[in-house]
Amino acid sequence: MNQSIRKAAVIGSGIMGSGIAAHLANAGISCLLLDIVPSKLTDEEAAKGLTLEHPAVRNRLATAAIAKLAKINPAPLYDPDFAKRITPGNLEDDLARVADVDWVIEVVVENLQVKRELLRKVEAHWKPGLVVSSNTSGISIDEMSAECGPEFRKHFMGTHFFNPPRYMKLLEIIPGRDTDAALVRRMKDFCENALGKGVVIAKDTPNFVANRIGTYGLLVTLREMAEKGYTVEEIEAVTGPAMGRPKSATLRTLDLVGIDTFLHVADNVHRNVMDGAERAVFEHPALAKELVARGWIGEKAGQGFFKKIKGPDGKSEILALDPATMEYRPQKKVSSGSLEAAKLAKGAREKTKALIAGGDRYSELAWSLLSQVLVYSAAKVGEIADSIEEIDNAMKWGFNWELGPFEAWDAIGLATSALRMEREGLAVPGWVKEWIAQGNTSFYRKGEGGRKFYIHEGRYREAEEKPENISLRALKENGRTIIGNSGASLVDLGDGVACLEFHSPNNAIGSDILSLISQGVEEVRRNYEGLVIANEGRNFCVGANIMLLLMEAQDEEWDEVDGIIRMFQNAMLKIKRLEKPVVAAPHRMTLGGGVEACLPADQVIASAETYYGLVEVGVGLIPAGGGCKEFALRISQSERSPDADLLPRLSQAFETIGMAKVSTSGHDAKKLGYLKETDRVLLNQDRRIYEAKQAVLRMAQAGYEPIPEERVRVAGAEGKAALTLGAIGMRQSGWISDHDLKIAKKLAHVLAGGDVPAGTLVSEQYLLDLEREAFLSLCGEPKTQQRMQHMLTKGKALRN
Template structure:
């Protein structure tokens, strides 16, 4: 069951409060954002003759916060226009308006007395049943509710959003002693579905789950570094991707968070724990105290464990020398264990390879990992009831690829526990009893179901129906067809899913072959087709390495055949007589976009970064991308007498500058997605929604898309497009090779050398695409760009 929340209010317009308001706005929920009413005028306000009675002055803090939301980078809003869903207010004039909200979120300063005073002031204005939550990162929820009425306490709980609220998927929900259990379930479902969050249930303990374990791990890492004489760079080399953790590792993470913020979180546990061992573990190292006192707070202060320094040759990153406390050029740690971890695939294999080494870095990895695993196990039952809540909190709150219990399983629970005890570590009693009872892991899979440890026994993980796991379907033998690049999986109810699983999900002959085979299989045995996967990214484009090799060998017939195969496959998919729905997520680039364009509908995750980026490697879209964009412009304009040029000019600029959407909503604005396409907030709900869309279309009596003639701007319009590109070249914004590419793109989008207003076929534009693509492959500068992208992962401007 999911509670209906039609409007919300956020109290506190700081970074967190405004960010939460932005995410509510992203979800389409109108939000009142309030803060204190100013007690004085700004110099600008005085100069304009403003008074403290004017609404614009009284709401100044919230108004400024909303303005910052539209300018911030990375953007808190999916679309700047969504700022219009946030209304500014203040705590003196708008208490009654706050009371009209279905959900009120407090996000003021982390001070218990301030929060309690606010709730006392707010309570008389709340309607019965209004949800009231605090965004505290560690203050006791029960302490905040002291003195409030039973009605207030019943509807009061903690909702700890992680910063930034748009991009951090974790939400810790912390019920109080009197919180209605039904409310917890309903709000959890709402936050999962409407806000796109991964919700974990935490207990009312200092810093809850993720910050409790995460800060402990950081403290232990600092302790080991200082005791064993490791450098900042050595620690980060070990505690980043080599252990299945983010590239920011330990010290870049601390710099990003802010050492003062870290100090506050650590002190919160130190002050509130009764365990003397834990109190000692959460004693702040003198190094951190000293750095904070010196203002070395991290990125916001320009220096922390790293410092960025500008010089004549460009900027460089310096690292802190722990002996002199001066900054010096970074070193690049290297060893056999680090190299083995880099070559391994996946967090489990990387960690195993790192730990298997016999050097100082494998020793560091073990010393860092061991205390965190033991500590997390020791906190089970105190901070959360299940190992999965702890694992999910660490994965989504700290961006670990595997949580501590998943990682313990991966390195071998029984074997690693024995090593820990042999080294003098004390394991939690329940872990020893668990192993003694014959259990070999904290998770297990049986009959396609996942089980985890919760309250001392295995319990099945109950996924909501909106979450379809392709991995589980594979384990249940639901794969219909498969090759090295893709698989066709039975989703049930007559719907199949085409899943890419090539390296980086890049499109090559294997995926194109599977698309063709899938069409035939679905034609015979299914109602419709979903195109989706659950990889890190949906698809980064076509197999660039293959194209480069053929171009370098001047195998032009082979290149032509590759492009024809891509075009024909996409065309066949578009004309398929059964419904097709694509469900992209995250990076969906080049050929990935072209694989979605033939679909009857696209259901994209909100965090979808979607774009035809081929010009970045010296090419143009040639898998139907240009043709589809020209077709959409023609359809959008409609009437023969309407001016098509402005639409094509925008498309020309979008493709010509390799624009990538900043969200699914932005992809609609850029024209990559249609108004009839949809955006879903939770990435794990895409496949479910795509399946539902297929079934709806089939039930409505699906008719395949008929081929339509495309009205083009012709040679006259092409001249206009090329003139714009020439202006950019003369202004120094693009190179001669960019101008050449722009000319080819203009030729295709305009329909070539035909009169303006001509009607052409889709195949005609596909032929133009292919010819332009082939000619650009023959350019040495294009091949340089392709090679640079493969080697460096970023475009070359030549």
Template sequence: MNRPIRKAAVIGSGVMGSGIAAHLANCGIDCLLLDLAPTQLTADEAAKGLTLEHPAVRNRLAAGAIARLPKLKPAPLYDDDFAARITPGNIEDHLARIAEVDWVIEVIVEQLQAKQELLAQVERCWKPGTVVSTNTSGISVNEMSRHTGEAFRAHFLGTHFFNPARYMKLLELIPGSDTDPAIVERMKSLCEKQLGKTVVMAKDTPNFVANRIGTYGLLVTLQEMTDEGFAVEEIDAVTGPAMGRPKSATFRTLDLVGLDTFVHVANNVHAHVSDPEEQAVFDVPEVLKAMVERGWLGEKTGRGFYLKQKGADGRSEILSLNLKTMQYEAQRKVASVSLDAAKRAKGAGARCKALIEAGDRYSLLAWNILKKVLLYAAEKTGEIADSIHDIDEAMKWGFNWDLGPFELWDAIGLAKSVERMEAEGERVPAWVKDWIESGNGSFYQKRESGRFYAHHGLFRELTQPPEAISLRELKERNKVVRSNSGASLIDLGDGVACLEFHSPNNAIGADILQMIRHSLDEVRRGFEGLVIANQGKNFCVGANLMLLLMEAQDGEWDEIDGIIRLFQSTMYRLKRFEKPVVASPHRMTLGGGVEVCLPADQIVASAETYFGLVEVGVGLIPGGGGCKELALRASRSAPLPETDMQPYVNRAFETIGMAKVSTSGHDAIKLGLMRPGDRVVTNPDHAIHEAKQAVLRLAQAGYEPERESKLRVTGADGKAVLLTGAYAMRHGGYISDHDLKIAGKLAHVLSGGDAPAGTLVSEQYMLDLEREAFLSLCGEPKTQQRMQHMLTKGKALRN
């Protein structure tokens, strides 16, 4: 029962099946990917003289799906090499091989009969103890397994991954009525710890949790739009970030999902619910049916509610569909008092509250949609999921809402909003009214001991696994050791402290650098070691570019020199600190954010970490030790004097010069920005815990800080090699004159300046070269133009 899952079989190699297989491979699970054996040869196969019996033909569907994985965007694999962990096959020849695996996942067409027939085949090859699950998005788990044996049903459940499987954090776990509870717990643990998912326990009801409420919300939005005559772009302006939802809002979301997929999901609920009022909501509007009939399915067909095309000036423009005329038209600009009020408010709850209270027609639109969704979520509590917390988690991680429906209800005011609903004739579920009448003003409550939520008339504590450390909760429990405007030092317990950045965008400025120094003093006095981590949207997108640009434009070169010296010396102290330091980056970790991680004894990165020294994008090179650290690694990669170091320096030059950013934590190791001994954690909620454990392991092993050693440089000869490549790129028109100037500065630093090849130099020597090059580039007008463009446009300027 407790055996680990090391091998899996995925049956069905379509977009979802191959995506699930890819994510299993990401997480170290070898996978057998099966599909149907083709009944016809392709022209290419026929030209090669192959027959239908040839293995290459019989495994074509699965093999083709695996071959496409490295080409897909967004990438389903953390590392393209992980595709080798997936073995193709076909159901007819290889289904018996499921006896070799620990977990079988069915991901075929969403048809009950087809799934029942496949499960009958699977059961004949099934080895007792093997977990079998279905990835259905809405078909009954109990109906699917109705004709299988009792032992098989005990090991069968639903595991509803959301697409794309790598990036969507929600996984709905749907036990059948006969599923062994121990199997459920085992799979919950596996999916959270190994696959990095947020698991929501769903009941075996149509479309489960997220799709049930999400589909309902989209349909009531369409109804409100039709009744009140709103345009597509008006609906999206209101139902996006202003309501605490993604920028894709309503109609961009439908275009992304695919209108045919959405109609299928809505029809599934319509066919399986008995309440006439609920059924009426899930009756697909005629306009959606018409769009599907025309093949206007969204992004996959090039048009849906929006159409992207070239305008008269040759630029791309996005038109919106007029649902009255069924013609695509230029989008109108949407502005209102309520939308402005929402923009000014801070936090998703405050934005939504401001929106619905502003009193204009968009306020009423938002309220009419919101109240129906809140009431529906309350009505379905207990039917689709046991707790309001499960429903909130499903909507946050399945539909990317900032707040779940019950969290949002608290934010707008529970009692006040219910009073308004009843005044407008809405039917409020009895349990909600009883809850308020019992003296409760919210569904969630914070106490000194933790967070609680409403459950069966009482507050139940919201428990988290020990691996899920919350810095916010630690701060609420007065665990802050020291703090300033840019960062805080927090006591994680067990003798480990955590340095958390919280400046705007976590940009590194003097406040963060000073707090790093203060943190080292505090850790020296009272802790075993230090974790550098935070739980912001991104770990750190670099240094404070605005401050740097202002100083450069004012010609304050001494100020810039002082900032860079402070950055370099702080990183040097971090690297030589007498106690272990572990960095735990996540998501965007760029420029100075990377330079903070490079001196750490170990990096424990979230799998979704996009790591890169990207300073060339703003006309600079790394100035906080990034160039020095990569040059040092190049030197250590070629430790013997007779070993050619140039290929390693070339690699560093290319990585920095092309502003390469990893597509994952694993890819950061492949790029050489992280070391082979650094770790990658799949579940981002567990990363700080794992970093803390890494600190404790290092401390318990008798930690000794790394001593400074000389590094060997390629010198003037090596610089010439790098410049030859840069000149070739300029001659070919791939880079500009200013790009070439930046490349020259970078080559000078990475090669150790004009020292003879093979010279041993100090780290400080390399830091001085780095700082001088950085300062000189700050003075370049074209670099300042690039910095200005990044700050105003949010993207790089190629000048």
């Protein structure tokens, strides 16, 4: 199936349609993007003398949507060049071309009749084997295809992408009554492996899974807010990270989605469910209706529950709505014992328990909201999805909850919480009470070897564990830690491959990680076939531990700083000189020292969502863990001829590091020169460790030979002068500060290889010494220390 879908057609070029086309292009799939033919010329088209029959006019909507992809933030494409994989067209001239593709996705307006008519037109050009799907967010798949033939219906299903398609992991696949089951399995595999999605198989019910549960939760929150008089800020404080939910919590989420859109989604359930009590929950809340009536529908209207204004000082300020007066006012800080307890607790399970156990007004709110969602979710098992695992995954992947409903129920104590729910009048579903009566204390349990089980049809069923989804946590629980300390572990992946895992706070590199690297390399040298560098943190690595560096610099302990940098450099060299293959598998934020931990690897297999950058300039420093040295080495290797001009590539590297450029994707990291052409970018982040392990085994089985150390040809004093001149020009133009210029001169000195003649061959150690000297010098600068302090306290760079 992965190979069979090479071409696709997306019908509808709006935000979702163009976003889906963009993500297909991200996956290397050629895509035809179709929309209706415009009925009127624009002024610009008329001025050019075009007519309604001109192809540029007829394809205008799709063409404009493709052009807009480059301007959208966050970017729908991994690389702007991928837009070339999308071809614009229109439904009158180009619909017949769907016969030449492998998958057609309908993404038109959420109207049953419009979708039915379009499917009949698509069927007229349908060929056997062509997969057709609808990106509906809640319309019945069976009703949509009711007027189509039986063979067409076998190949028709819902594929509900979440917005934005590139970034949201969830994809709900909704089979119809007649959809071929084998095709559903193949599409699930394809969407997981080729598109990097987390797929949930949903039932053909109103709003499917995530929107059914999520909308219910939003509605009960608005109702609780109205009945108990909670403020906007109180709702956000309780329903955000304190409960293991995103920072956008509830009301900010509604502003982002659009309150009008939210009511439309709620209305779909209200119209299509038979149970009166459930229908009542999905009625439009009075406050939401009032906001829509006023046009205050959220961010797209400039105001909703929140409103952004410019303050007297010119700075932006976010005001909050006072529902009692329908006026906006400055936000008020919310605090309480339960909220503080949740903030201090580690992990979503402990945060949720602490919040609910707090015994104050906010604990009551958290309990009331959570208990209603848990009971509702349990009542929908079998109706909206077959298993609790599907429902939990849908909420984690579609709404970014850290815990699904049933995982949250386990966290707060299944039996005791169910008793409390019943005492308070909530109708706990019979299957839950029966499960508890049998003596079970959780919906999930772990078995031998880290195997995971969940309740299904009255008994524990083993969760499907794909061999491609390697879990370091499960391996460690199964006793596969080889060595470890507080910052890192070496884990046995099996088949003779070990994995170096960071697990310090934010995966920042300190002496504990560096020590483990040295030990781990020796262990791999003696007993293993090769090494993978990967972890399962939210981010791969945010860089070195700058707090430790700042403390030593402020105390003027220069020998200590020198020792730290030497230790870092030596650890990276040990990785590079290991006589066994090394593959790094970074993901998400991979900054500073995190990049330098990957540069020595034989190959990097990066997640497509990898934001990769040597950002040391942002804290007033330059890379000193081998980052500058590796760039200089690559430039030397790419220009083998003694007469080749190093300056063009050197200038590019100088700009990339000097401007602290961070890639917007794994593909962009290649463009910036951080990744080599032989490095890979993987859409399915869950497969990173597996793919890295396979790459290690392939190299080992092929008879791995380490790359011998070679001399580096440098640009020397001439190159340094050229780079410095460019930096001086930027200072004179006001683009950089005096301190930026000082840093740039140090960077130019290192990248160019110092003051030696152009073309001089130097050792890697020579370049490392230049890095360390420049780093130490900058650590002593007051303005560098100010930048380090600012990053630690504010979390962003200071340009002083």
